[in-house]
Amino acid sequence: MAEKKVSLPAKLINGGVAGLVGVTCVFPIDLAKTRLQNQQGARVYSGMLDCLAKTIKMEGYFGMYRGAAVNLTLVTPEKAIKLAANDVFRQKLSKDGKLALWGEILAGCGAGTCQVVVTTPMEMLKIQLQDAGRLAAQRTVAASASAAGPTPSLVASQATQPGANTPPRPSATRITLELLKTRGLRGLYKGAGATLMRDVPFSMIYFPLFANLNSVGRNEDRHSNPQDRAPFLQSFVAGCTAGSVAAVAVTPLDVIKTRLQTLQKGEGEDSYRGIIDCAQRIFKREGPAAFLKGATCRALVIAPLFGIAQGQVTKEQVVMEKKKVPDCICDEVNLKGNSHTQPKEVQHFRENRGGLCNANIKAYIAH
Numbered sequence: 078m079a080e081k082k083v084s085l086p087a088k089l090i091n092g093g094v095a096g097l098v099g100v101t102c103v104f105p106i107d108l109a110k111t112r113l114q115n116q117q118g119a120r121v122y123s124g125m126l127d128c129l130a131k132t133i134k135m136e137g138y139f140g141m142y143r144g145a146a147v148n149l150t151l152v153t154p155e156k157a158i159k160l161a162a163n164d165v166f167r168q169k170l171s172k173d174g175k176l177a178l179w180g181e182i183l184a185g186c187g188a189g190t191c192q193v194v195v196t197t198p199m200e201m202l203k204i205q206l207q208d209a210g211r212l213a214a215q216r217t218v219a220a221s222a223s224a225a226g227p228t229p230s231l232v233a234s235q236a237t238q239p240g241a242n243t244p245p246r247p248s249a250t251r252i253t254l255e256l257l258k259t260r261g262l263r264g265l266y267k268g269a270g271a272t273l274m275r276d277v278p279f280s281m282i283y284f285p286l287f288a289n290l291n292s293v294g295r296n297e298d299r300h301s302n303p304q305d306r307a308p309f310l311q312s313f314v315a316g317c318t319a320g321s322v323a324a325v326a327v328t329p330l331d332v333i334k335t336r337l338q339t340l341q342k343g344e345g346e347d348s349y350r351g352i353i354d355c356a357q358r359i360f361k362r363e364g365p366a367a368f369l370k371g372a373t374c375r376a377l378v379i380a381p382l383f384g385i386a387q388g389q390v391t392k393e394q395v396v397m398e399k400k401k402v403p404d405c406i407c408d409e410v411n412l413k414g415n416s417h418t419q420p421k422e423v424q425h426f427r428e429n430r431g432g433l434c435n436a437n438i439k440a441y442i443a444h
Contacts, residue, residue, distance in 0.1 A: 189280030
């Protein structure tokens with residue numbers, strides 16, 4: 078059976094749907110990651126669980142999904158571009174169905190570069206919406222501390238000031254219009270260099286690692302039955318493992334990107350002129366440990382996100398391939414239908430091609 082290639086639109090749809098499912102499941106952890114990474118001076122949250130607990134008490138359950146609308150809107154093209162681009166680059170760089178390690182890394186590099194077009198504005202808007210709750214909580218704690226002396230708990234301060242004046246909640250539409258009005262299209266792409274610096278290494282680590290983990294213990298013959306492809310569970314575990322490793326590896330770059338893209342700063346928090354200035358200030362003021370802020374959150378977010386995405390894509394590819402008529406069946410039908418074909422030619426075909434397509438014929442007939 079000749080190798081079946083899933084069409085580009087199918088890859089885009091698979092990647093997009095998988096991205097939507099993944100983001101819905103892990104977005105609260107991503108919100109905690111953003112807020113923890115942006116803490117510089119006064120510590121509002123002591124960790125991920127503390128952040129989520131205080132967010133629910135102050136902003137309600139749906140407070141954990143601030144900025145989710147932006148992600149749910151743009152994650153489809155973002156994840157679709159990443160997965161489809163990697164697949165296209167792998168096909169272009171492979172020879173005789175085989176791809177060397179350098180080719181896998183180069184394909185991941187290309188995928189990471191392509192996705193930045195969507196990732197940068199998505200992250201820009203999402204970060205402002207996610208961090209708004211942290212800034213409000215920081216103002217509440219500061220106001221309570223100055224009025225009451227000792228610093229009360231965050232929950233208590235919220236309870237004692239139900240009518241406190243707070244600025245209106247930002248919306249993605251308002252932020253977008255403001256950025257376009259004051260800075261033009263470049264405003265939405267602030268931090269594009271830092272995003273590229275994070276996403277390209279991530280993809281260079283993730284895709285080769287996933288491909289190798291996903292092929293463990295399987296027959297990689299391109300003529301193999303689609304049912305012999307990696308099962309959903311193996312693809313899911315491979316995606317989770319590769320995603321968590323790559324996520325932790327590039328966390329320092331993600332911290333820099335988050336700080337650069339945050340427009341509103343809290344009291345006493347630094348603003349940065351660029352990537353190098355940001356890295357130097359973080360190191361001097363907060364120490365090297367600050368570059369790993371949110372590493373656990375990133376691993377918990379990226380692992381299931383890519384695990385679900387890759388598992389779903391693999392599942393859909395198997396379904397699509399199983400619905401296609403194997404080439405060997407078509408060839409044999411054509412031979413039999415040709416009035417000039419001799420019985421010996423059909424027998425010769427079966428002897429040479431039958432070994433490759435017997436499993437495919439059975440799978441086709443069964444479905």
